[in-house]
Amino acid sequence: MSDTHAQAAQLAFVRTETIPPAPPPVAEAGIVKWLRENLFSSVGNTLLTLVSLWAIWWVLSATMPWIFNGVWNADSLRECREILDGATGACWAVIRERWTQLLFGVTYPADSYWRPTLAFVLLFVALAPVLFPKAPRNLLPFTAIYPFLAYFLVWGGSVWVPVMAAAGFVVGYLVFQRLVAQSFAMGFFGAIAAALVFWSLSGLVTPTLTAIAPVTLEAVPSRDMGGFMLNLILGTVCVSLSLPIGIALALGRQSDMPIIKWICVIFIEFIRGVPLITLLFVANVVLAYFLPPNSTFDLILRVIIMITMFASAYIAEVVRGGLAALPKGQYEAAAALGLDYPQAMRLIILPQALKISIPGIVNVAVGLFKDTTLVSVIAMFDLVGMIRGPILASTEWNGVYWELFGFAAALFFVVCYGISQYSQWLERQLQTERR
Amino acid sequence: MTEIPQPHPENLTPIDRSHMQVSDEEAIEIVGMNKWFGQFHVLRDIDLTVYRGERIVICGPSGSGKSTLIRCINALEEHQKGKIVVDGTELSSNLRNIDTIRSEVGMVFQHFNLFPHLTILENCTLAPIWVRKTPKKEAEETAMHFLTKVKIPEQAHKYPGQLSGGQQQRVAIARSLCMRPKIMLFDEPTSALDPEMIKEVLDTMIELAEEGMTMLVVTHEMGFARQVANRVIFMDQGQIVEQNEPEAFFGNPQNERTKLFLSQILGH
Numbered sequence: 047m048s049d050t051h052a053q054a055a056q057l058a059f060v061r062t063e064t065i066p067p068a069p070p071p072v073a074e075a076g077i078v079k080w081l082r083e084n085l086f087s088s089v090g091n092t093l094l095t096l097v098s099l100w101a102i103w104w105v106l107s108a109t110m111p112w113i114f115n116g117v118w119n120a121d122s123l124r125e126c127r128e129i130l131d132g133a134t135g136a137c138w139a140v141i142r143e144r145w146t147q148l149l150f151g152v153t154y155p156a157d158s159y160w161r162p163t164l165a166f167v168l169l170f171v172a173l174a175p176v177l178f179p180k181a182p183r184n185l186l187p188f189t190a191i192y193p194f195l196a197y198f199l200v201w202g203g204s205v206w207v208p209v210m211a212a213a214g215f216v217v218g219y220l221v222f223q224r225l226v227a228q229s230f231a232m233g234f235f236g237a238i239a240a241a242l243v244f245w246s247l248s249g250l251v252t253p254t255l256t257a258i259a260p261v262t263l264e265a266v267p268s269r270d271m272g273g274f275m276l277n278l279i280l281g282t283v284c285v286s287l288s289l290p291i292g293i294a295l296a297l298g299r300q301s302d303m304p305i306i307k308w309i310c311v312i313f314i315e316f317i318r319g320v321p322l323i324t325l326l327f328v329a330n331v332v333l334a335y336f337l338p339p340n341s342t343f344d345l346i347l348r349v350i351i352m353i354t355m356f357a358s359a360y361i362a363e364v365v366r367g368g369l370a371a372l373p374k375g376q377y378e379a380a381a382a383l384g385l386d387y388p389q390a391m392r393l394i395i396l397p398q399a400l401k402i403s404i405p406g407i408v409n410v411a412v413g414l415f416k417d418t419t420l421v422s423v424i425a426m427f428d429l430v431g432m433i434r435g436p437i438l439a440s441t442e443w444n445g446v447y448w449e450l451f452g453f454a455a456a457l458f459f460v461v462c463y464g465i466s467q468y469s470q471w472l473e474r475q476l477q478t479e480r481r
Numbered sequence: 482m483t484e485i486p487q488p489h490p491e492n493l494t495p496i497d498r499s500h501m502q503v504s505d506e507e508a509i510e511i512v513g514m515n516k517w518f519g520q521f522h523v524l525r526d527i528d529l530t531v532y533r534g535e536r537i538v539i540c541g542p543s544g545s546g547k548s549t550l551i552r553c554i555n556a557l558e559e560h561q562k563g564k565i566v567v568d569g570t571e572l573s574s575n576l577r578n579i580d581t582i583r584s585e586v587g588m589v590f591q592h593f594n595l596f597p598h599l600t601i602l603e604n605c606t607l608a609p610i611w612v613r614k615t616p617k618k619e620a621e622e623t624a625m626h627f628l629t630k631v632k633i634p635e636q637a638h639k640y641p642g643q644l645s646g647g648q649q650q651r652v653a654i655a656r657s658l659c660m661r662p663k664i665m666l667f668d669e670p671t672s673a674l675d676p677e678m679i680k681e682v683l684d685t686m687i688e689l690a691e692e693g694m695t696m697l698v699v700t701h702e703m704g705f706a707r708q709v710a711n712r713v714i715f716m717d718q719g720q721i722v723e724q725n726e727p728e729a730f731f732g733n734p735q736n737e738r739t740k741l742f743l744s745q746i747l748g749h
Contacts, residue, residue: 378557379594383608383660384584386576393607397598476598 151272202263292361364406368399514563587657647678
């Protein structure tokens, strides 16, 4: 008896004072400790470390002399070899000599190189307010006019063509504002009809306007576009078009209206089931059969349509994943507050669904940007097309594979790594809001 | 016959019922309403008239259709047969009617359903700004008024993830109140909360009842029902089995199923 009593007395416990919070113990630090813990913690790990170090040294010792011992001043591969005289070294001279071809293609007029360059620089100004919340908001109007400005700079011609194109959007928007109060569908289709009417009428007025106010740049036809510029044009245009189309498709696939739902499902499943290269061949060859004989349906425009359709089908599926990840309660809470469908989507559902979808969307965007090199198989001279065609086929540079494709890889890597870093930054930015 | 245990509301804040008036004006009228989930008949011939100022508690075993019933009132669920008239507007498939009714009827969910990407203040001002077209400044003043009322004005600029469950549910109540609803629906508002947070939410609801809000509450908090409700409804298998004033409902339940339910939920 007394034994259990004593035990109970020992077990009973009442706290009389609260323990104040204390900082966590400072972890041991120092580079030696880090090395020992991460690289040499056991015999096996030490061995692995040594083998890895040897592998790194082996790769670097083979490539570094080749890269840094390269020849920058030569007019042909033969001259490169003479200068090197048997030593290891790259023939970087090809990039120096064909620099403008790699960037702009063969036929883009040399005295107009400043135009795409300016358009490229302005692209960052136009993207800033969209990509960075802290960028000045008053840049947004510039973002709105940028597509038309960039078209004018790159393609040239009369300034009135892009001005009228932009005006068509404004007309469509005004009609939408007027009609949307009656019903969304009426505003939507009314706006499209108004814009189409305006554009077809403006086709008649543009020559007169050009005659009155001849603000023109030398016109450059689409077949003269080439080099990395072409990749950038295709990449930027297709990514920015496929994002809204992909979101619309994802929402359409969730729709209660069977016709809209089935159109979206069939479109997505069909496009995803077909290789991009097939679509590009369709754009290049087959579409010509369906178009009126003498129609001039721009090849770049055809390719943009195909790549955009391809990418938007993928983005639609990524966004659908994001939408599915949201709890049903979010839809219900939005509905219960009296928000209508467009408001609920724009204010509640899409901000959260798109945040979840960022990694997937960026994945598609990066893949799409690299896929723009596929246009080289339909006889367009993008960066890869330039290398494989005019440059490698020339007598001076026949056989300079490593340098040229290495350069192409480096250019693409810089852009794609930049996109990837931006998306990770954006995710962190949105994450801090939560907790 | 076994004696039915009685609920104990004494740990809730005492209230003065004298000015909680029920008018003879109809707030909600449900006539012959039926609902099916596929082949499953969830709600069967529901007839219910709610007058302005009423506080109705709906209880019943899980799966009895009580949540579905109040979700039909603001058209989160569609009913297949019968008539629901809310505040003089009949619920039909007309989307505009539904949006009008939803903006007049507040709803509080079991899992709060706050918008995690918006601050507490933005959660409260969103619907007034976009649905009611209230100017932002005015909406923020209203939001702060109701956040003060639910005793968390200092959290206005935090995000829902930073708040406790009880605080989140009080924000959800404030968010509904910002739309100045005529009717409030509560769908098991305390079921997802820790015991110590239940009281703070119930106290907020009691305060609301004292101000004469028309309330339909699905809950298992029988103490709350006893103290606040003017009518308690017991549902089972999609039907209203018994309804009465709380004194009579708890003191002298008639139906065997009601007796069984009450002894199970209160007898421990």
